[in-house]
Amino acid sequence: QARAKPRKKQRANCRRHPLYVDFSDVGWNEWIVAPPGYQAFYCHGECPFPLADHLNSTNHAIVQNLVNSVNTNIPRACCVPTQLSPICLLYLDEYEKVILKNYQDMVVEGCGCR
């Protein structure tokens, strides 16, 4: 029996991955009161040709990948956040005043090929 041909390792397609940002890891826990950290997520993966529907791509990304298929000097579309959401931070500023503020675009909600 012939040995199974080693399959070419498939690189995962563009999708959202977990990323917990612990403020103590970056030394911000002294002045950020709450939360101690948050789930920020990140986008990673391939944007292969042809781009599938679920990869949430733009017309530009579809055309860029098409051009990449005939000319590798042009890179493929990139896997990036396409939807972000805010988080609330409670922190002490440089004057020791306590502030509660809504920060935009802190959490990745969705990824796509752009």
Added chain:
Amino acid sequence: RSTGLIPEAGRRKYGEMAGQSPEQSDRFLGEFELRLLNMFGLKRRPTPSKLAVIPQYMLDLYHWHAGNADQSLGGNSAAKRSDFAASRANTIRSFHHEESMEVLSSLEGKTTQRFLFNITSIPGEELVTSAELRIFRDGATSDSAAAAANSSAGLHRINIYEIFRPAPSRNEEPMARLLDTRLVREGQSEWESFDVSPALARWTADGGANHGLAVEVEHLGGGAEGEGQGRRHVRVSRSLHGDEDTWPQARPLLVTFGHDGKGHALRRREKR
């Protein structure tokens, strides 16, 4: 540890990988650090002391807006009141008054306290949409709370004024306008919230001089005894004895609701 917002390990790693001179990498990191500070609206990295006090109200607001609050907090009237103010704001700031600037007078059954809040840390681009002054009423200090509940002895009127011009001498009154007023009865520990938005609007957007707020507590009935009782009940000043633990969380608090024009307002986050 780093004196800035970029961790020391990150600085080292960049220095090794960038292949730049130390001056160049310092400059790039400095520019990146400015972006980080700008993102948080800071001028430098905060280095709060161990004694920094986090008002419980701010923690409650955080939990309320982060959607962590349980049902009991969900019914909290203070949180509900602030929810409307916060619905137009993306930044809530809290300020304690400058205690060394307090002026206390106690005349004709009234106790008047002047409060100066240093609000210079509010950036110019932030529009303060509303503000509240929160004053604690301490039911635990009232010995005759039950008796007061059925008489006028336990009644106090709290008037909040904005001071336009401080009193030129001790015998004269300051020039002030009434911002909010409330009749309260002794008996329970509770925070009272007063609307001081017009004063904050004048001090911030209109650039008016900040001479502070005056809190006047009128002791209705009860004579000198009622006056003493009332002064302890409405916590406008530090007591002389045994108050070091409770005063930081019981002292008056100015809370401003503002929007810096970036992004959306604070809204309660619903659990999915």
